[in-house]
Amino acid sequence: MLSKICKKAFTRSLWIYHCNSGACNGCDIEILNVLTPYYDVERFGMKLVASPRHADVMLISGAVTRPMLPLVEKAYAAIPEPKLVFGIGSCAIGGNCWFDTYHVAGGADKAVPVNFIVPGCPPRPEAIIYGVALALGLVDKKAAPVELKQVEFPVDMYLANKAWEERNVIYKVLND
Amino acid sequence: MWVTSKIKQVLLVLKPGVVTLRYPFEPHPVPKNFRGQPVWDHHKCIGCGGCAAHCPARTILIRDLCQDLRVMMYDGSRCTYCGRCADVCPEKAITMSEQYELATNDKNDITLSMELFMLTCQRCGRCYDMEKTNMIDKMGLKGFRYDNLEMRAVIHKATEHFDGNMIEESDRYRRPLKTGE
Numbered sequence: 001m002l003s004k005i006c007k008k009a010f011t012r013s014l015w016i017y018h019c020n021s022g023a024c025n026g027c028d029i030e031i032l033n034v035l036t037p038y039y040d041v042e043r044f045g046m047k048l049v050a051s052p053r054h055a056d057v058m059l060i061s062g063a064v065t066r067p068m069l070p071l072v073e074k075a076y077a078a079i080p081e082p083k084l085v086f087g088i089g090s091c092a093i094g095g096n097c098w099f100d101t102y103h104v105a106g107g108a109d110k111a112v113p114v115n116f117i118v119p120g121c122p123p124r125p126e127a128i129i130y131g132v133a134l135a136l137g138l139v140d141k142k143a144a145p146v147e148l149k150q151v152e153f154p155v156d157m158y159l160a161n162k163a164w165e166e167r168n169v170i171y172k173v174l175n176d
Numbered sequence: 177m178w179v180t181s182k183i184k185q186v187l188l189v190l191k192p193g194v195v196t197l198r199y200p201f202e203p204h205p206v207p208k209n210f211r212g213q214p215v216w217d218h219h220k221c222i223g224c225g226g227c228a229a230h231c232p233a234r235t236i237l238i239r240d241l242c243q244d245l246r247v248m249m250y251d252g253s254r255c256t257y258c259g260r261c262a263d264v265c266p267e268k269a270i271t272m273s274e275q276y277e278l279a280t281n282d283k284n285d286i287t288l289s290m291e292l293f294m295l296t297c298q299r300c301g302r303c304y305d306m307e308k309t310n311m312i313d314k315m316g317l318k319g320f321r322y323d324n325l326e327m328r329a330v331i332h333k334a335t336e337h338f339d340g341n342m343i344e345e346s347d348r349y350r351r352p353l354k355t356g357e
Contacts, residue, residue, distance in 0.1 A: 039196070093253045094233075096256060097233045100351065116279060118279045119252055123276070126204050127277060130199075130277045141279075143280045145287050147288075148288070150292055150293050
């Protein structure tokens with residue numbers, strides 16, 4: 001659904017505004033790495049712009065720190081509609097190790113609505129390209145929730161304990 | 177003369193050829209020892225909770241639903257892919273796969289939940305050797321644990337015997353509000 005909207009909304013190229021909201025620079029370097037000739041993301045028409053007013057897409061890296069929180073919201077408001085937000089790296093998605101510390105909002109989704117997430121610490125440049133291609137509808141989504149269950153039930157502890165108690169009733173009766 | 181120099185330049189540029197990867201259309205292999213998404217083997221896992229005790233981002237949550245049913249949840253959204261869980265696992269049930277294409281539009285796509293049948297050790301309550309230097313962790317995370325899976329919150333409380341009240345309390349757990357929220 002969202003990819004369909006993207007296809008209709010962004011028929012031309014996406015211009016990217018990169019917002020560092022307190023990242024360690026790992027994700028920032030990987031984002032810049034994506035723009036190098038080796039992982040040339042400009043073949044999809046992407047371009048890094050300096051001002052949020054020129055941008056269609058906002059890349060957020062870093063768990064949003066408390067001083068950065070109003071600034072991130074301001075930058076998000078400055079992007080013209082329609083806009084997309086990418087959370088790059090574990091910090092932007094869930095807050096990483098700092099998910100419940102005092103000075104961190106705990107992820108970009110606490111500040112602005114995040115459309116796509118790219119996990120990794122930092123994500124590989126390929127992973128970022130994959131996320132971009134996913135937003136453009138070039139590739140299929142590979143991640144899916146997994147639920148694992150052990151099929152065999154080894155021993156029912158409750159039944160075993162109950163049988164043990166019932167067996168020991170005779171001793172209680174005898175003691176009384 | 178500039179024409180020849182330009183031709184020279186063009187030849188020089190043509191020599192190395194194209195270096196750009198055709199990545200999203202062709203798969204790109206990862207280097208050796210790459211740590212991607214951790215994968216659990218629920219046949220090997222004994223549910224000791226060592227991975228949950230050692231995870232720096234508290235990504236792995238444990239909830240004991242009753243005496244012998246334990247739910248473990250891996251929330252990939254804040255995982256650092258450090259591989260610590262795979263290192264400490266005594267049964268080698270966790271492997272770091274080579275999967276890195278995890279970009280989604282839904283956070284729940286990168287979670288993994290696992291239901292385990294537990295046979296608790298009658299002597300110690302569990303069968304896992306903690307780091308002996310870290311006494312606080314050793315004391316705090318003992319026996320039954322009741323993390324809130326919906327809020328993805330670790331609750332630093334544990335009991336030696338199964339406690340229904342703790343489950344109810346942790347159900348109602350809400351993370352304390354911070355400024356700006």
